Amino acid sequence: MIRRQYRRNKVLYDVIYNDLGTVCGTDSCSVAPATAEPDLRPLNEIARAGFTVTRERTLRNRATRSMKAWLKDPATDRRFYREGDEVYYRSRSYERVLAGVAKEHHVVPRCPLIVGEYFAGYFARLRAFPSCGHRYVVDINSFADRDKILKGAEIYLRRADRADETIIAVFTDPACDQLVEMCLTADDF
Amino acid sequence: MIYLDHQATTPTDPAVLAAMTEASERHFANPASPHRPGVEAFQLVEKARVSVARSLGARKSEIYFTSGATEANNLAIKGIATRGSGHVITTAVEHKSVLDCCALLPGVDVTVLPVDREGRVSAQAVADNLRDDTVLVSVMLANNETGTIQPVREIARITRQAGVPLHSDATQGAGYLDLADLGVDLLSLSGHKIYGPKGVGALYVSNDLTDMGAVSPILHGGGQERGLRAGTLNTAGIVGLGAAVELAVAGRADETRRLAELRDLFLDELSVEFDLNSGTGPGFLPHALNISLRGVDAQQLLPALADVAVSTGSACNSTSQRPSHVLTAMGLPPARIKSSIRLSFGRFTTEREAVQAARSLTAAARSADLEAA
Numbered sequence: 001m002i003r004r005q006y007r008r009n010k011v012l013y014d015v016i017y018n019d020l021g022t023v024c025g026t027d028s029c030s031v032a033p034a035t036a037e038p039d040l041r042p043l044n045e046i047a048r049a050g051f052t053v054t055r056e057r058t059l060r061n062r063a064t065r066s067m068k069a070w071l072k073d074p075a076t077d078r079r080f081y082r083e084g085d086e087v088y089y090r091s092r093s094y095e096r097v098l099a100g101v102a103k104e105h106h107v108v109p110r111c112p113l114i115v116g117e118y119f120a121g122y123f124a125r126l127r128a129f130p131s132c133g134h135r136y137v138v139d140i141n142s143f144a145d146r147d148k149i150l151k152g153a154e155i156y157l158r159r160a161d162r163a164d165e166t167i168i169a170v171f172t173d174p175a176c177d178q179l180v181e182m183c184l185t186a187d188d189f
Numbered sequence: 190m191i192y193l194d195h196q197a198t199t200p201t202d203p204a205v206l207a208a209m210t211e212a213s214e215r216h217f218a219n220p221a222s223p224h225r226p227g228v229e230a231f232q233l234v235e236k237a238r239v240s241v242a243r244s245l246g247a248r249k250s251e252i253y254f255t256s257g258a259t260e261a262n263n264l265a266i267k268g269i270a271t272r273g274s275g276h277v278i279t280t281a282v283e284h285k286s287v288l289d290c291c292a293l294l295p296g297v298d299v300t301v302l303p304v305d306r307e308g309r310v311s312a313q314a315v316a317d318n319l320r321d322d323t324v325l326v327s328v329m330l331a332n333n334e335t336g337t338i339q340p341v342r343e344i345a346r347i348t349r350q351a352g353v354p355l356h357s358d359a360t361q362g363a364g365y366l367d368l369a370d371l372g373v374d375l376l377s378l379s380g381h382k383i384y385g386p387k388g389v390g391a392l393y394v395s396n397d398l399t400d401m402g403a404v405s406p407i408l409h410g411g412g413q414e415r416g417l418r419a420g421t422l423n424t425a426g427i428v429g430l431g432a433a434v435e436l437a438v439a440g441r442a443d444e445t446r447r448l449a450e451l452r453d454l455f456l457d458e459l460s461v462e463f464d465l466n467s468g469t470g471p472g473f474l475p476h477a478l479n480i481s482l483r484g485v486d487a488q489q490l491l492p493a494l495a496d497v498a499v500s501t502g503s504a505c506n507s508t509s510q511r512p513s514h515v516l517t518a519m520g521l522p523p524a525r526i527k528s529s530i531r532l533s534f535g536r537f538t539t540e541r542e543a544v545q546a547a548r549s550l551t552a553a554a555r556s557a558d559l560e561a562a
Contacts, residue, residue: 092250092396095416144223146231171228180228182235188249189396 010129013051014122017043020056054118062117063109067100071107079158089113089155092189097151115152116159123156123165133164140170143180150184157186191497191542191549195382195535196333196361196477202384202536205432209386212428220422221413230424237431241391244434245376246369251399253392253414254427258360259286261377261392264418265356266290266327268404269375270297275324278302280310281518282337283329287358288514291327298322307468308337308519316347326355330371331362334515334531335467336477338362345372354398360390364437365445365474374398378434380426384536385433389426392418444536448476451534451543458547461554466516466529476535479516481528482554490530493553497546499532 043053067087070080079090080099089097089112100109109117119137126135141149146169153167167184192200201209212233218226220234235249242249255261263286270277273296279287280302291299302314315326326348331338341357348355349372356375359368364383368376376393380386394404399415410419452469455478467479482490487501501513516526534543 090400091415092248092399093415095412143225143228146223146228171225173225178225180225180232182232188239 010126010132012122012125013049014054015043015046015051016054016056016059016118018056020060054121056114059114059117059121060109062121063100063113064107066117067102067107067109067113071102077159079155089151091151091154092158093154094147094151097155099155111148112151112155115148116155119153119156119167120160123160134166135164136166136168138168138170140172140176143171143173146171150182153184154189157184158189161186163187191538191546193532193534193538193546194498194500195533195538196336196531197500197533198381198387199364199384199535200537201381201386201429202433202436204436205385205429208432209425209429212425216424216428218424220424221411230422234422234424234427237427237434240431240434241378241393244363244368244438245371245393247393248396250415251393251396253394253417254422254430255390255392255418256388256423257381257390258284258358258377258379259390260418261379261390262286262327262356262358263290264392264404264407265375265377265394266325267294267407268417269325269354269356270294271405272324273297274322276300276320276322277325277327278315278318278323279327280304280329280339282308282310282332282335282515283327284333284358284360285514287327287329297324304337304518306519307472308332308335308515309472310339310344312340312343312347315344316351319347319351319353323351323353326353328355328357329361330357330359330366330368330376331474332515333361334513335479335519336361336474336533337467338366338472338474341371341373348374354403361474361477363434365441365448365476367441375404378430380430380433383433383437386426386429389423389430391430445475448534448538451538451540452476452478454540455532455534455543455547458544458551460547460551464525466519466521466525474533476533478532478534479529480532481521481525482530482550483528485528485554487528487530490553493556494549497549499530499550501530 047053070077081088085101085103086098087100087102089099091097097112098110099113100107122137123135139149149169153169169182169184171180172178216230216233218230220227220231238249238252241252255264267290276298277291278300279291282304300318302310304310310328328339328341328344330341345355354374357373358377360377360379360382363378374395378391380389398404404417406417408419413419413422462483464481466481467473467477512523512526516529
């Protein structure tokens, strides 16, 4: 529909594939029971339809690298701070945002940081089209993911601080019958 | 009944009421809940936050919803002056929720600045009283008894230079003055003074302050409002506040002109000797009027005014049985304070009502048994 209606616009499509097996709530994440090797055939079909696929494992690895870099030099971003093993983000929307856990050499980024990495990667792809005056990421999620998406969006948008980038967070049910959208820019924070 | 007490509270605008009714009926879910009804309620709250933020020229993340201006004032003052030491500057004509709050700050030295005959504090007085340990200056935007507008922008330039946070209680000025670029660090708003609902308000806190952790919560609990104001959000009230702010901003220029004309019409029609305690120029709110009817005890006048709703002094303070602290601070003699009444015109006041109110007030003031011995 977007392609038909806005023929002069560049549109990219992407699907996030949860290959981490985690189920995340507002306060904690849990790993689903181990199952057999996942069936990746639907992803091939999606790819044939013009979609790219982003694996959560990849995003987590990127977030881990970012976090390790920050841990080496915390002065690079004062929005993050450490309390014991936990790394928090100084949010302008939430009381406390747990960005990750760092124990000795082991680093585990939490959802907000992983989502922030997703937006960072996606906007970087969109910047490959310099003729586009404004870039939008329309991110469709389940209602239950509201907080982690908004936290991740804040982490990305404040860091990038660009007037030409907008995240439209869409929350919906599994059948996509009910849509609730929220438009977010760096100016919101 | 002709309602001329819009500084005490305003009737809820029908458009606000419609928005609130829909929010109450259809979006009753807790905005923090992670399901569709919750996310829908959250969306409405965030839209209202954007409306309030835009009216202040602020960012959405700088708006915190409260139960009203009294709580917002308490949060601003107690939230900043928490260390049991330091110095706070305010003025003698502030609302009681500011003055009493300052007076009850443990271990904090408070300077209450005097005002001139128009009820206005001078920016120079603020500058002269700043100290090394001053942690907050609180000056209202416009007075709730006289409509006097304070030089908040000028004061903000001084406090900015000194690095001291400035709070302004904008409860009375919000519907009539441009609140963008005031230069304040904290600002209080109330829904029911701008044709919105009672029981809801907002506090603007600049991100510069909150990023430094300069403001502490006074209510603790579920971490709502970035941890600064715990408690389940009042979705319908917040939606009403957002709608009220939108309406106020959209019609402000025409409405302020119309209200000033109504006030002039009323004064022209008033055929009894009176003294103006408030002004009618640009330094005063356009809808507000404070007058003293010579030789008349205002407390005795009110019951005789069967068809006009006006008040003596601040409605919030009207049961205190003490003379108005605002008029006292302006240096008015006790007899003049005793004969003072406060009137304020509103969005739904007509010219006919303004004329009728003046005639009713004239008749009531002239009745021989009301005149002071």
